[in-house]
Amino acid sequence: MKDLGHGANTEIMAIKYNKNPKDILDFSSNINPKLIPNxxxxxxxxxxxxxxxxxxxxxxxxxxxxxxxxxxxxxxxxxxxxxxxxxxxxxxxxxxxxxxxxxxxxxxxxxxxxxxxxxxxxxxxxxxxxxxxxxxxxxxxxxxxxxxxxxxxxxxxxxxxxxxxxxxxxxxxxxxxxxxxxxxxxxxxxxxxxxxxxxxxxxxxxxxxxxxxxxxxxxxxxxxxxxxxxxxxxxxxxxxxxxxxxxxxxxxxxxxDENYIKESKEYYIKERYFLTKELSQIPSIELYDTDTNFILLRLKKNKANDIKEKLFIESNILIRDASNFIGLDESYIRIAIKSHSENEILIKELKKVLGY
The missing domain is CATH 3.40.640.10 (Type I PLP-dependent aspartate aminotransferase-like (Major domain))
Known part of the structure; x- marks a missing residue:
């Protein structure tokens, strides 16, 4: 099948690197981690x-x-x-x-x-x-x-x-x-x-x-x-x-479900602030301001595909290589905002692969 160049390709990556898809933290897909009650x-x-x-x-x-x-x-x-x-x-x-x-x-x-x-x-x-x-x-x-x-x-x-x-x-x-x-x-x-x-x-x-x-x-x-x-x-x-x-x-x-809608909005306001603050402290990353549930980053020293593969192989984390967007190049990656605990894991592992 033709590769349409989107995120959320955990199955393909898991097969390629012989991993269990259930073990992957998917930061390439921009989805609310909160589920509707009932x-x-x-x-x-x-x-x-x-x-x-x-x-x-x-x-x-x-x-x-x-x-x-x-x-x-x-x-x-x-x-x-x-x-x-x-x-x-x-x-x-x-x-x-x-x-x-x-x-x-x-x-x-x-x-x-x-x-x-x-x-x-x-x-x-x-x-x-x-x-x-x-x-x-x-x-x-x-x-x-x-x-x-x-x-x-x-x-x-x-x-x-x-x-x-x-x-x-x-x-x-x-x-x-x-x-x-x-x-x-x-x-x-x-x-x-x-x-x-x-x-x-x-x-x-x-x-x-x-x-x-x-x-x-x-x-x-x-x-x-x-x-x-x-x-x-x-x-x-x-x-x-x-x-x-x-x-x-x-x-x-x-x-x-007004409670779900309200809680989701409040969660993302808080978590956006947390994640952007933490990521902005990594010197080799340029962070773009966001109002939604994902963040675009420019890698100052690395290529997007190299970091994507390294995170996947070493940390079971999948991010989005954003180099195929018109106007961007091989230095751009995109990450979703997930649960707080998963976001903490991402920060830790991203720092590790970037050498911080």
């Missing part, structure tokens, strides 16, 4: 519904998401993870797409597979990967849609996109924002563009359940837009029944 009972409920097809219109699921994000159900498009929505969206938009890099590789791949013309715009890595608004203005006639990841993967920094939104609206373009990691942000309501969806048809927002709620195997994501033309086109291409009964049933509970 998850087992919700799964069993979903199992009972597996003898019937899911509702082809996902009426209950869209209503549950609607209550959670405060947007009308008819503006919500559920998918088998946010990735399904990305690929459907690329079939449904105009041909010229601009993408801010470095970022998640599936935007580019899905665009290429659907024959879109891609304009690559660079985030300023010397200024914490900020958007150059003047550069965007100078290119405004060179694209129909603009793809922005916020908070951005791989660096994790959230941006205020209101000036970008106003520019897009003024020029009648489409702004696509991947907010997959937005729920990890301390002041989410300040940065999320969900509040503008019903006002402007120029916005399409991607969300995922699997990151913040810690269930990547569940494969549940959704798109949000009031653009009826795009909604209609997406449903023209969308396969029926792509979301299983487990995910559909879980939506009755996870979005309403």
């Amino acid at each position: 998850l087992e009972s919700y799964i069993l409920e979903g199992l009972k519904e597996c003898t019937s097809y899911p509702d082809i219109n996902y009426t209950r699921l869209r209503k549950n998401i609607s209550d959670y994000i405060k947007v009308k159900p008819e503006f919500i498009i559920p998918g088998n993870g946010a990735t399904e929505i990305i690929y459907l969206l690329m079939k449904s938009i105009n041909k010229r797409l601009a993408i801010f890099n470095p970022t998640f590789s599936e935007y580019k791949r899905s665009a290429e597979l659907n024959g879109l013309d891609i304009l690559h715009l660079n985030l300023d890595k010397n200024n914490n990967f900020e958007i150059n608004l003047e550069n965007l203005k100078s290119n405004i006639n060179n694209f129909d849609s603009l793809f922005v990841c916020n908070p951005n993967n791989p660096n994790g920094k959230v941006k205020n996109l209101e000036k970008v939104l106003h520019l897009i609206v003024e020029n009648n373009k489409l702004l696509i924002v991947d907010e997959t990691f937005m729920e990890f942000v301390e002041h989410e309501e300040k940065y999320s563009l969900i509040k503008y969806v019903e006002k402007y048809e120029n916005i399409f927002i991607l969300k995922a359940v699997t990151k913040f709620f810690g269930m990547p195997g569940l494969r549940l994501g959704y798109g949000v837009t009031s653009n009826k033309e795009i909604i209609e086109k997406i449903y023209t291409y969308k396969e029926p029944w792509t979301i299983n009964s487990f995910a559909d049933n879980l939506s009755n509970y996870i979005f309403k």
Whole structure:
């Protein structure tokens, strides 16, 4: 199979180095380590519904998401993870797409597979990967849609996109924002563009359940837009029944668990501070500011793949070699923020392999 260059490849690495996958601490995958309480009972409920097809219109699921994000159900498009929505969206938009890099590789791949013309715009890595608004203005006639990841993967920094939104609206373009990691942000309501969806048809927002709620195997994501033309086109291409009964049933509970949501947000505020403070004390690392559940690091003296392999072989730790992100090189790695005890292990072992 083709290597798509993502993290969470513990099975492949375990086979390569003859290790038990269960012994690996996976810091390459950006997933909340906290589990929803009573998850087992919700799964069993979903199992009972597996003898019937899911509702082809996902009426209950869209209503549950609607209550959670405060947007009308008819503006919500559920998918088998946010990735399904990305690929459907690329079939449904105009041909010229601009993408801010470095970022998640599936935007580019899905665009290429659907024959879109891609304009690559660079985030300023010397200024914490900020958007150059003047550069965007100078290119405004060179694209129909603009793809922005916020908070951005791989660096994790959230941006205020209101000036970008106003520019897009003024020029009648489409702004696509991947907010997959937005729920990890301390002041989410300040940065999320969900509040503008019903006002402007120029916005399409991607969300995922699997990151913040810690269930990547569940494969549940959704798109949000009031653009009826795009909604209609997406449903023209969308396969029926792509979301299983487990995910559909879980939506009755996870979005309403206010304690889980609150505790997860508080945990990441505290743990981000701890981990960034500890990592910043390692002289051979340059650390980029983050607002989410992962951290981008630049190795001043080492190559990313060398440190990745050394950590895996000597410490059973898997990190993300970030050298394949457009705009980054072989000195970049990305690590997830996991449980406090696991983060302490990472710090200890990373110092060891770096010689501190």
